[in-house]
Amino acid sequence: MVDVAPAPPEDLTDPVTEPLGPVPDPHADESSRPRMPWSARLLLAVPVAVLTVFFLGPFALMLRTSFYRRVQGGFYEPAFVLESWTRLTSEFYVDRTIFSILACAFVAAITVAVAFPFTWYLTRMRPRFQVPLLVLLLSALALSEVIVAFAWDLILGRSTGITNVLVWIGLMSEPRSYTPGFVALAIGLAYIAFPYCVLAFYPTLSRIDDELVEAATTLGAKRGAVFRTVVVPLGRTTLVAGFLLVFVFTLGSYIIAQVLGRPEHWTLSVFISDQAVFNSNIPFAAAIAIFLTVVSLVVVAITSRLARQEVAS
Amino acid sequence: MIARLPRTLIISFVMAFLVAPILVVFVASLNANQFLDFPIEQASTRWYQELFTDSQWRTAVSNSLTIAVASAAFAVALALPMAFVLHTWKPRLTQVFFALGVLPFMLPPVISAMGALVLWNEIGRIGRIENVIIAHGVFFSTIPLITISLALRDIDPSLDEAAMTLGASGRRRFATIILPLLVPSIVTGYVASFVLSLNEYIIAFMVAGFSVETLPIKIFNSLRYGFTPTIAAVSVVFTAISVLALSVLARLGGLEKLLGGSVTER
Numbered sequence: 186m187v188d189v190a191p192a193p194p195e196d197l198t199d200p201v202t203e204p205l206g207p208v209p210d211p212h213a214d215e216s217s218r219p220r221m222p223w224s225a226r227l228l229l230a231v232p233v234a235v236l237t238v239f240f241l242g243p244f245a246l247m248l249r250t251s252f253y254r255r256v257q258g259g260f261y262e263p264a265f266v267l268e269s270w271t272r273l274t275s276e277f278y279v280d281r282t283i284f285s286i287l288a289c290a291f292v293a294a295i296t297v298a299v300a301f302p303f304t305w306y307l308t309r310m311r312p313r314f315q316v317p318l319l320v321l322l323l324s325a326l327a328l329s330e331v332i333v334a335f336a337w338d339l340i341l342g343r344s345t346g347i348t349n350v351l352v353w354i355g356l357m358s359e360p361r362s363y364t365p366g367f368v369a370l371a372i373g374l375a376y377i378a379f380p381y382c383v384l385a386f387y388p389t390l391s392r393i394d395d396e397l398v399e400a401a402t403t404l405g406a407k408r409g410a411v412f413r414t415v416v417v418p419l420g421r422t423t424l425v426a427g428f429l430l431v432f433v434f435t436l437g438s439y440i441i442a443q444v445l446g447r448p449e450h451w452t453l454s455v456f457i458s459d460q461a462v463f464n465s466n467i468p469f470a471a472a473i474a475i476f477l478t479v480v481s482l483v484v485v486a487i488t489s490r491l492a493r494q495e496v497a498s
Numbered sequence: 499m500i501a502r503l504p505r506t507l508i509i510s511f512v513m514a515f516l517v518a519p520i521l522v523v524f525v526a527s528l529n530a531n532q533f534l535d536f537p538i539e540q541a542s543t544r545w546y547q548e549l550f551t552d553s554q555w556r557t558a559v560s561n562s563l564t565i566a567v568a569s570a571a572f573a574v575a576l577a578l579p580m581a582f583v584l585h586t587w588k589p590r591l592t593q594v595f596f597a598l599g600v601l602p603f604m605l606p607p608v609i610s611a612m613g614a615l616v617l618w619n620e621i622g623r624i625g626r627i628e629n630v631i632i633a634h635g636v637f638f639s640t641i642p643l644i645t646i647s648l649a650l651r652d653i654d655p656s657l658d659e660a661a662m663t664l665g666a667s668g669r670r671r672f673a674t675i676i677l678p679l680l681v682p683s684i685v686t687g688y689v690a691s692f693v694l695s696l697n698e699y700i701i702a703f704m705v706a707g708f709s710v711e712t713l714p715i716k717i718f719n720s721l722r723y724g725f726t727p728t729i730a731a732v733s734v735v736f737t738a739i740s741v742l743a744l745s746v747l748a749r750l751g752g753l754e755k756l757l758g759g760s761v762t763e764r
Contacts, residue, residue: 213641221587229583230574233595239636240602243613250616273573304511306505316748325516327740329697331714332733335721339526437606439700454608458704461615481605
């Protein structure tokens with residue numbers, strides 16, 4: 186573990202009197218900010234450079250590649266053609282985009298509706314009960330999408346699935362298969378998104394003071410009323426943030442849509458890898474990827490603005 | 499108690515929902531029969547043995563572990579200096595730098611995957627394990643960046659001031675005060691990146707899926723030829739590794755606190 190950490194910054198040693206940084210002072214304003222030493226600049230420049238080369242750089246490359254001409258059966262060649270972009274505006278892909286957005290918004294709404302009260306109850310538990318639940322949650326989060334898809338495929342399938350149990354109890358006349366299909370897709374997406382959603386709610390909800398709840402209860406509010414009138418208003422911003430997180434997260438899922446959905450349920454992410462890997466149409470895959478980035482960024486922007494307005498009001 | 503009913507319902511529902519896939523895969527892995535039958539007729543651990551004797555699965559496991567160990571280290575190496583400098587000096591573009599660090603993880607992974615694919619095509623070094631390590635390191639660096647930044651915020655500034663008053667140099671204060679206090683957050687960031695990298699599919703697949711077969715890729719490829727209990731066994735082993743790593747974290751220091759919650763005695 187220790188070798189993971191970079192060596193302590195060498196040049197910070199210089200003047201003994203120079204603070205390690207500005208001594209954090211809540212009243213300090215912008216102008217009192219001391220000059221950053223060169224060592225600190227370097228320390229920052231290296232990771233920023235790595236992120237620029239390996240994260241930002243590829244966007245420029247993708248944008249350029251999206252205008253290249255695809256060579257049939259081969260790769261692509263430098264050119265300036267709009268082929269990939271016009272294809273993206275075809276009815277088929279417009280439909281796929283609308284489907285992806287609606288399906289992910291639907292899943293996000295359901296996930297948030299369950300995760301929010303769950304997180305609230307979770308944060309009010311004693312650590313002894315809370316920690317095992319958190320470990321379970323994180324284990325579900327760590328589960329590979331491949332395993333999640335495969336497990337739900339078993340659970341919702343006809344021969345091995347849960348409907349056999351329902352038939353056995355007598356609730357159903359014969360076993361049915363729900364996979365692949367929209368139900369399976371929605372359950373799979375909700376499963377991978379749920380732990381992230383809880384982790385997004387957790388900090389805010391765990392900081393809500395017990396005394397507020399007690400005060401409301403003392404004044405005669407029932408549990409349901411406390412939740413509606415105290416917890417929900419206090420957590421409104423994080424509620425919006427959680428919705429956004431799940432939305433973008435499910436929009437990016439590949440395996441779940443691929444395994445648990447029929448081709449008509451494929452999301453944009455599936456088309457990106459499908460085009461890039463199986464059709465080796467890199468220019469078109471790059472165009473979809475840029476488009477998906479823009480969609481995600483727009484959603485992030487809208488939602489963070491909403492959240493800010495709520496804070497202000 | 500009637501008033502507690504919604505709470506009990508939601509918590510049991512969520513627990514059942516979260517546990518169901520793990521449980522199903524575990525049961526399936528014990529099935530002695532090559533084909534899946536529910537309920538299983540005979541239990542066996544032969545699929546676990548196959549996992550350790552079959553060289554293809556062994557290669558996949560070692561690829562995945564190599565990538566996870568190295569990329570998590572890379573992620574921390576990117577995040578630690580960034581979090582430290584941004585917290586300590588708060589340069590003018592702090593918000594921008596922080597956004598740059600958080601964005602890879604905020605955007606769908608398939609975008610990072612596509613970007614890396616195009617980048618390595620351009621450079622002409624495709625299909626290498628290093629490419630996956632770099633891609634994972636960059637993608638998951640968000641996690642240690644957040645855990646370390648939160649920990650830095652919680653360090654009492656008077657500790658650093660006291661050491662400064664006593665004449666300790668900046669380097670010495672970093673090594674003897676700041677760094678030891680950051681260890682839990684560094685470990686959390688490392689373990690979380692490690693576990694997520696271990697289970698990541700789409701980036702690994704698009705960057706080097708045809709030459710470097712990681713475990714999720716191998717599982718997915720095997721699924722195309724139909725389900726075998728080996729797949730279930732391997733899933734169980736990997737889930738167990740993740741749970742183990744996370745339980746160590748929970749034991750190491752208040753998990754609730756590391757997740758950003760406030761722990762009060764209840």
